[in-house]
Amino acid sequence: MLAAIGIEEVIVADGRRSALRWGLGGLCLLLLATAAVAAWGWVHYQRFADAPAASGETAASLRIERGDGFATVLGRLREAGIDAGHDIEWRLLARHMDAAGRLKVGEYALDPGLTPRELLQRMRDGRVVQYRVTLVEGWNFRQVRAALAAADPLEHETTGMDDAALMAALDQPGQHPEGRFLPETYLYQRGDSDLDVLRRAHAAMVQALAQAWDSRAADVPLKTADDALVLASIVEKETGQAHERPQIAGVFARRLRQGMLLQTDPTVIYGMGSSYDGNIRRRDLTTDTPYNTYTRAGLPPTPIAMPGRAALQAAVNPAPGDALYFVSRNDGSHIFSATYAEHRAAVDCYQRKRCPATPAATPAQAPEGALRR
Structure with a gap:
């Protein structure tokens, strides 16, 4: 009787051990299967994360x-x-x-x-799409507004505003807008407005002008930073080749010191406004406007265009020399002259095509000032 009970207990124990082995085996298989599925899922996930997100065409x-x-x-x-x-x-x-x-x-x-x-x-x-709009050196404010109006997808908040209202919206009430915006390329994103760009361009010009004024030559004939801005705008409009900016500024600086009329065509043209048809005539030079530097001494009342950083630096650090005149060679460069006689000869040669027959007699210098180019 006792032996039978012992045999039964051994059989039950063996069954339990066998069931446990089967259970552990099944659990191991389940764990292995789970690990395999997890590994497959991880590989699939990694492929998803680093493979192209689209199989066909997408929106831009x-x-x-x-x-x-x-x-x-x-x-x-x-x-x-x-x-x-x-x-x-x-x-x-x-x-x-x-x-x-x-x-x-x-x-x-x-x-x-x-x-x-x-x-x-x-x-x-936040690496959003960036758009760009370029304000070009020498542009006037009308051209600036036209460029911003054509920029897409820039929001156009200034449509319908006159210049005075626009400057008031920029917290600059009463300030003339001409020349007050630094010509550069500005980045913007969808949702930005033309006022946003103008606000940045205005702040950039304030900073650039302050830096130029702080670095001015001791003998520069300018009383204020605004005077420098006005002169820089004239230099910008007169310059065809970048390296001549300091020379052109030098001519105007010497004229200001000596009390001579600046006699520069771009100011006359600016004063003519919409009546300018591409030609400047003798009657235009004698018709008085606040911007006619043939009839009025000194600088005009406001800038006539947007000067860049180089023009600002040239205005406050003009090149030394004795030239008081310059005339265009018709290739973007100029001939600079110290006397009116030399200038007349340069005008005859380069503008009227009446150069002397002998090369030795050809004038070596000349700019603009007392005579039109």
């Missing part, structure tokens, strides 16, 4: 608006043609990159071949 860009959640952004990505991965993979990737709650408002380019990881990184870091 995607916009994230203020208040958009990740689900909304993901929906817009799908609408834009981004078809890679499942939504859960996008969510996992966004969480892994710490991007889910940190997507920045703006417009993002959907470049061909862009991966989900690269796209989320752009949106997390």
Whole structure:
């Protein structure tokens, strides 16, 4: 009886051990299967993260608006043609990159071949599409406004504003706009306005003018930084070749010191306004306006264009010399002269095509001042 009970206990124990072995074996198989599935999922996830986000054509860009959640952004990505991965993979990737709650408002380019990881990184870091608009040295304010009006997708807040209202909107009431904006290339993004660009260009000119004025030569014949801005605008309009800016500024500086009329055509043209038809005639030189430097001494009342940094520096650091005149060679360069006789000869040679027969008699110098170019 006792022996039978012992045999039964051994059989039960063996059964339990066998069941345990089968259970452990099954668990190992389950763990191996789970690990295999996890490994496959991880490889698939990595491929998703670093493979192209779209299999076909996509929209050029995607916009994230203020208040958009990740689900909304993901929906817009799908609408834009981004078809890679499942939504859960996008969510996992966004969480892994710490991007889910940190997507920045703006417009993002959907470049061909862009991966989900690269796209989320752009949106997390705010690397939005940048547009550019260039304000050109020597432009007047009318040309500046036309360039901004044509810029797309810039918002046009100044449409319908006159110049006075525009300057008031820039917190510069009563300031004449001419010459007050630094000519450079400005970057902007969708949603920015023309006022935003003008505000930056105005601040840049304030800084550039202050830096130029602080570096001015001790004997420069200018009383204020605004005088330097006016002279720089004239230098900008008279310069055809960049290296001549200091020489041209030198001519005007010497004329100012000696009390001579500046007699520069660009100021006359500016004073003519819309009546200028591309030609300047003798009657235009004798018709008095605040900008006619043939009839009025000193500098005109405002700048006549936007000077660049180089023109600002030339105005406050004019080149030394004795030239009081210059005339165009018709190739962008000028001949500079110290006397009126030399200047007349240069005008005859380069403007009237009546050069002396012998090369030795050809004038070696001459600018603009008492005679038109």
